[in-house]
Amino acid sequence: MRADVDLVVPVKTLDRAKSRLRGVTADRPALALAFALDTIRAALPVVRSVVAITDDPVVVAELAVLGVETTPGPEGLNPALRHGAALLRSRDPRSVVGALQADLPALRPEELRAAIAAADGRAFCPDRQGTGTTLLLSEPGGDLAPEFGVGSAAAHEAAGARPLVGPWPTLRCDVDTAEDLDVAAAFGLGRRTRAALAPVC
Numbered sequence: 001m002r003a004d005v006d007l008v009v010p011v012k013t014l015d016r017a018k019s020r021l022r023g024v025t026a027d028r029p030a031l032a033l034a035f036a037l038d039t040i041r042a043a044l045p046v047v048r049s050v051v052a053i054t055d056d057p058v059v060v061a062e063l064a065v066l067g068v069e070t071t072p073g074p075e076g077l078n079p080a081l082r083h084g085a086a087l088l089r090s091r092d093p094r095s096v097v098g099a100l101q102a103d104l105p106a107l108r109p110e111e112l113r114a115a116i117a118a119a120d121g122r123a124f125c126p127d128r129q130g131t132g133t134t135l136l137l138s139e140p141g142g143d144l145a146p147e148f149g150v151g152s153a154a155a156h157e158a159a160g161a162r163p164l165v166g167p168w169p170t171l172r173c174d175v176d177t178a179e180d181l182d183v184a185a186a187f188g189l190g191r192r193t194r195a196a197l198a199p200v201c
C-alpha cells in the first residue's frame with residue numbers, strides 16, 4: 001500500500017473501559033490506559049499520523065506527552081471512528097484512513113508495518129479468534145465505513161474489505177479477557193502495561 005496512512009484510535013473513557021477485565025487488576029482504568037499508550041507507541045513509527053478519539057482527560061494528558069493529537073467524539077465506537085475518519089479525510093482526500101483498536105498491548109511496529117504493506121485497497125485484520133477486527137483500512141481516498149462490534153470481521157468482509165492474515169500475531173491479539181491477556185503476555189507486553197500489572201513495592 002503506497003498512500004500515506006493516517007490512523008484513528010478510539011479510547012473509551014477509562015472508568016468504563018475494559019469491563020471484561022474486572023478482577024484482573026485492582027486498577028482497571030490504569031490498565032486500559034496502559035493498553036492504549038502501548039498500542040499507540042507501537043503505531044507512531046509506522047504511520048503518518050495518529051488521532052485518538054477520547055473524552056477522557058487523563059488519556060488526553062498522557063497522549064500529549066507523546067505528542068499525539070486527541071479530539072473528543074460522539075458516544076459509541078463506530079460514531080467515534082466515523083468522526084475521526086471524517087477529520088482525517090478533510091485533511092487529505094487521497095490518504096488511507098485506518099482504525100486501530102486501542103487494546104493491543106503486545107503490538108510490534110514491524111508487524112503493523114507488514115500488515116499495512118500487505119493491504120491492497122480496503123482491508124481489515126481479524127482478531128486472533130477470527131470474529132472481531134483489530135485494524136480497518138480504507139482504500140486510498142475511500143470511506144472508512146467502520147462496522148465494529150460483535151461479528152465485525154464478517155461485517156467488514158461482507159462490505160468488501162479483504163482480510164489481512166499473515167505473520168502479525170501481535171496485531172491480532174486484542175485484549176478483552178484474562179485469557180487474552182495471557183496470550184498477549186506470551187508475545188511480550190509493552191512497557192506501560194507491564195508497569196500497570198506489576199505489584200507496587
Ligand SMILES: Nc1nc2c(ncn2[C@@H]2O[C@H](COP(=O)(O)OP(=O)(O)OP(=O)(O)O)[C@@H](O)[C@H]2O)c(=O)[nH]1
Pocket residue numbers: 010011012013016017018019020021053054055073074075076077080101102103176
Ligand atoms: N472513543 C470511544 N472509544 C470506544 C468506545 N467504545 C469502545 N471504544 C474503544 O474501542 C476499542 C474496542 O472496544 P472494546 O474492545 O469493546 O473495549 P471496551 O469497550 O473498553 O471493553 P469492554 O468494556 O470489555 O467491552 C477500544 O480501544 C475502546 O477503548 C466509545 O464509545 N468511544
Ligand SMILES: C=C(OP(=O)(O)O)C(=O)O
Pocket residue numbers: 077127131132133134147148149150151152153174176
Ligand atoms: C468491537 C470489537 O472488539 P471487541 O470484541 O474487542 O469488543 C470488534 O472486534 O469489532
